[in-house]
Amino acid sequence: MDLLARMVDSVHVELREHKQRVPMRLLVQQALANPARRDVLSALRAPDGVQVIAEVKRASPSQGALPLRTDVVTLAVGYQSGGAAAVSVLTQRQHFCGSLADLDVVCPAVDVPVLRKDFIIDEYQLWEARAHGAVLVLLIVAALDQPTLSTLVERAHAMGLTALVETHDADEVDRALDAGAQVIGVNARDLRTLRVSPDRFADLAPRIPEGVVRVAESGVRGPDDVRALAAAGADAVLVGTHVATSSDPRNAVAQLVAAGRRKGDAPPDVQADPPPRSHRSGAERLSW
Numbered sequence: 526m527d528l529l530a531r532m533v534d535s536v537h538v539e540l541r542e543h544k545q546r547v548p549m550r551l552l553v554q555q556a557l558a559n560p561a562r563r564d565v566l567s568a569l570r571a572p573d574g575v576q577v578i579a580e581v582k583r584a585s586p587s588q589g590a591l592p593l594r595t596d597v598v599t600l601a602v603g604y605q606s607g608g609a610a611a612v613s614v615l616t617q618r619q620h621f622c623g624s625l626a627d628l629d630v631v632c633p634a635v636d637v638p639v640l641r642k643d644f645i646i647d648e649y650q651l652w653e654a655r656a657h658g659a660v661l662v663l664l665i666v667a668a669l670d671q672p673t674l675s676t677l678v679e680r681a682h683a684m685g686l687t688a689l690v691e692t693h694d695a696d697e698v699d700r701a702l703d704a705g706a707q708v709i710g711v712n713a714r715d716l717r718t719l720r721v722s723p724d725r726f727a728d729l730a731p732r733i734p735e736g737v738v739r740v741a742e743s744g745v746r747g748p749d750d751v752r753a754l755a756a757a758g759a760d761a762v763l764v765g766t767h768v769a770t771s772s773d774p775r776n777a778v779a780q781l782v783a784a785g786r787r788k789g790d791a792p793p794d795v796q797a798d799p800p801p802r803s804h805r806s807g808a809e810r811l812s813w
């Protein structure tokens with residue numbers, strides 16, 4: 526069994542536990558109490574340049590436990606202060622040491638949209654994402670057959686979530702488009718071998734039509750990588766290890782944002798970290 530199949534297997538186990546703990550009916554009630562955010566697309570395709578989706582990542586199959594220098598809320602707030610357009614939170618337990626508890630603390634602390642990054646194989650997990658405050662969800666083409674992929678894209682959009690549909694080759698890009706994806710990620714990392722191919726986005730981007738948001742995922746190690754991906758047509762980049770392990774995550778994000786800025790636009794305004802959103806008054810809260 527390859528790594529991807531093993532990761533999906535462990536998700537089946539977690540899913541069974543979650544379904545036993547919180548029945549679907551209750552979960553849907555919790556999810557509907559959370560307003561869904563609908564204009565995520567414009568946040569990911571802003572005219573000022575390549576947008577940065579910065580990831581809260583505790584561990585990975587390729588690197589084991591990552592040496593984070595701070596707690597996940599401070600990390601996410603730092604990403605936002607550095608100019609991240611969205612925050613990604615890995616919630617898979619066995620291979621990434623993540624959890625829905627991370628979503629629970631990160632979502633109220635930031636104003637930008639939050640992505641639930643997991644191996645989503647069942648509509649239940651979409652409701653979970655919304656119930657725990659995420660507005661974006663990851664759907665990995667390689668982990669889903671075509672009818673399931675199409676159904677999950679349709680269900681995600683119907684419940685007010687935006688699906689980031691992840692691909693790694695030309696066939697998967699075509700499958701993502703057939704399934705109705707509005708946001709397509711090209712992951713430079715092969716989830717079966719863990720090999721990272723830096724040119725993967727440039728190779729596949731021409732296959733993704735103009736109206737679809739193009740996200741380059743994985744392997745970004747600094748501003749030069751963002752400049753190369755900008756030149757290849759990325760609307761956004763998803764960056765984990767580089768920012769999560771930085772001694773100054775806010776500045777690491779700010780440098781990536783600056784590298785992705787279109788010529789003629791002002792440099793990013795890097796501010797001091799605001800208090801987590803849950804600690805701010807109602808009037809100070811924005812409306813994600």
Ligand SMILES: O=C(O)c1ccccc1NCC(=O)[C@H](O)[C@H](O)COP(=O)(O)O
Pocket residue numbers: 580582585586587588712714716719742743744745763764765766767
């Ligand atoms: O990160 C891994 O080793 C990994 C292995 C197998 C499946 C998924 C994996 N990571 C999930 C991600 O998609 C990345 O966390 C994300 O794209 C950021 O990647 P990076 O900037 O290279 O940390």
